[in-house]
Amino acid sequence: MRLTATARAPAPGTSRRITATVTSMTLSVSAGQAVDLRVQSVDSVLDRVERSLQVRLLPDTVVRKRRSVGARTVRDTWVRIERRSLDKIPDQGWNGTESAARLEGIAQPEWHGCVVWRNPDESAMWRADETGLLPGAPVGSAILSEAPELTDDWWEALNASLDALAAQDTGRIATPDTVTITQALVTESIRGVFSADFDTTVERWVPAHADLNWANMTAPTFSLFDWEDWGSAPLGLDASSLWASSLAVPALADRVRRERRSDFESRDGKLMTLFACSKILGPYAHPEDPRLELARRMAEQVIEELQAG
Template identity: 30%
Template sequence: MRDMLSAAATMLNVAAADSGETWGWQGRTLSGPVTSATGNAWLRLVEAPESKAGGKLWEGPLEAERTMPSAVPRPRLRERRTWTDGGYGYLAELYDRVDAPVIAPYGPVLREAPDLGSGWWEELGAAVGSITAVSTDRVAVRQQYLDRAMPQFLGFPVDTRVPAWSTAHGDLHWANLTAPKLTILDWEGWGIAPAGYDVALLYSYSLLVPATAAEIRQRFSHLLDSRCGHFAQLVVITELLQSNTRGDNLELEAPLRKQLEGLRSVSRAVA
């Protein structure tokens, strides 16, 4: 991966900066700061077996650059290259560099309360609203998955039909948000999802920090405390409880089940 990141830098005519590298989920991506003739930038490399290279995840950032309104704060994509080598496919993307740090560099689950002002929250709310208004045929959450997984992981009968769909970032967690200046990172998986999905996901990833979870509930009550919001929370709980079975996010299992009990009575209105 380091050799290929170096090759990507040559292709894109950039030079690695002095600071370190950043590895993505399970070593699938490798990124780092670079310098170019047009200023500071960020170089990101994605690797996959050649048979699985391409598709929705690879095209997500490019489609976001083409489709998302400029009001949505995100790193702008400058250039990209794709190639194959030794049975693997590679995607190199060159972005404007984001100076503000991510809120949770250790992963998606929030573990301590961030110092976020009202302006940050208001900008996040405006960004979520702008994203939902984007028209797309990309899919972030599939009905077929919900039909199969919700009965299995929720543990009680529930109507799995999505009451309303809207466009979502699809991975709105604390490792993909920066502060004090808000930027939303990682646009691989965006697409349509149950309405309220992004906020429901951020809320569930905040359960270990009750003050921040309460802040989200208060600021986004219009989304969470609705029929669509209840359903979106059940979808997120399904996904995260499934991730527990793979050994991920284990510290969230107990608070997720407590959240689920609170939703169980209202979910019968959905069923």
């Protein structure tokens, strides 16, 4: 099977489109099989989504990722389809994009509707959310290697949305990397990499996007999307996540720290900085990751600050 998505540069008012050419034998998504939607057939999934949402997906806009597929529709909306294993779906459910629609003061695509189902032979569920189109292209990949051109207005919009999010209430718990964040997870992640003696207890939990990186925001008009994992998290999680995804461009990482200064200067923000550093410096660290040295230096500085009280 050969699937080709036509490459077109996104512009304001258009959908996300990227080049994706996959050549492989047609595979089915079945139980017990390592799932990668970039190479496995999703024809039946797309057909089901079209029938359920009563819409036609545009084939030349299809974007395939490891566990999600997205496409523009004939009614100028965007449909994102995700497959998630049952053990990655917490008790709170799996409706992040839907529940984020009620949040106020945040620049995000409008949510229109969804369909959720489970095939009897899979230990996983499927979910398709239909939203408005993005107002621009994603800023870049999750981890940037070059500085993007962002205006002061863009940074103001980012700050306004993050501040508005943190000021709201939710019973949801964030699931960064599809793992529910808890005090135990924070402590385990930090202690697994840093042996210094300091208290890892989180004092303040606030609503967070929980997957804040450069692939989930648009420019030149700011918008924040992919809300699957949002929920309550330690103060500073979002700021630290964005900083970590910027470290290969030191000037950009510095800008993130300046813009979210109050987060980083808080005790919880320092813990979240170490939490982010633990993912870079931990057992799965890549020796050629350009972020290693800067993450190591920042971790040493933050630990000294935490020990000083």
